[in-house]
Amino acid sequence: MHPLRDEIETIEQNGITKVAFTRMHDPEVIPLWFGEGDVVTPDFVRDAAKAALDDGQTFYAHTRGRPELRAALQVYLDGLYGLDIDPARITVPGSAMLGVTIAAQMALSNGDHGLIVSPVWPNIEAVFRVTGAELGHVRQRLTDNGWQLTAEEIIGAIRPDTKAIFVNSPCNPTGWVMDAESQAELLAACRERGVLLIADEVYHRTVFDGDHAPSFLEVARHDDPLVVVNGFSKAWAMTGWRVGWVVTPARHRLQWTALSECFNTGATVFAQLGAVAALQQGEDFVRQLQQQYRRGREIVDHALRDHPVIDYCSPAGAFYAFPKIADLSDSLAFVEDLLAEEDVGLAPGYTFGPGNESHFRLCFAQSHQRLEEGLQRLTRFVERHHGIGNLR
């Protein structure tokens, strides 16, 4: 007998930290494992947070977020999508991660079915698993035109007991971007069947065709069973700040208030005031990062596109490559051996859901010199271990 719920007792560490925690902050390592670059949050954001601290902003905030942040989010979303989102629909519970966690808790419990579009970032699976729900995956297909998945395929995987669907577009790790038509189709099916659609749009400003990805908000009615999760980590280089937001139907605002209270009692106050500055003054910086990621993708394209062993397709969004090596059967051994021999940190494919043992993930948000060096070491390693299936 043990006091923990089975789902918690058997929970696994994600494969990214499993590898990274062994050599985190080691200056010898080129870290392409986490979903972040090496650019520090810009001065004007840090200054706003410092000013808030100096101003004595150290008290509890409203659990749904500071009113000025929610108002700034309304203006930002209006500018981006031409929508007038009622701030009653916006909550700042803490990080985007927390937004996904609360959304999953709201919809799923023991005996329910939760459907996840995969390959998927491992923390999402953990979030779904701890609710006690049964997990299902509907997998994107790797085609000559990149990663693809239609709305019909997702709808076809919905069961009568499905209570929530998780979709991340642009996708970590594949870069797949769902088009507006498919989004509308999937949302209509969720509306009809009373399924909560959890749309994770944290990479909304990182697409390689245009300025931002299509958002479910653009095809939604205000009371659809939809939670759009977003955050400051990626577009404004604020991973350590732990601030994100959700847009939900207004009728769920009481539940968001109560659950935000339980989980974190709202986001850190001075971090929220930094986030206001990010929204109000951050457009040039967002564009600067977009340029950096564009060039990062070109560098990866150049290194991997015609590689004889590494099967790579250029991502449409986010800042990851998710290549495959046909005869690779142990992605963890592959990244561990690469780390030991070449001091390059990657994420093993297995951790991104079923069917990914031949893959690895590489984040190209780092500065270009380090990225180029990391890619050289990676290709050298792969070439040295030709017949890579026999690595161990």
Ligand SMILES: Cc1ncc(COP(=O)(O)O)c(C=O)c1O
């Ligand atoms: C798909 C996805 N969702 C959510 C998050 C979490 O974002 P945040 O740092 O804002 O919690 C990440 C971070 O890597 C992510 O890749």
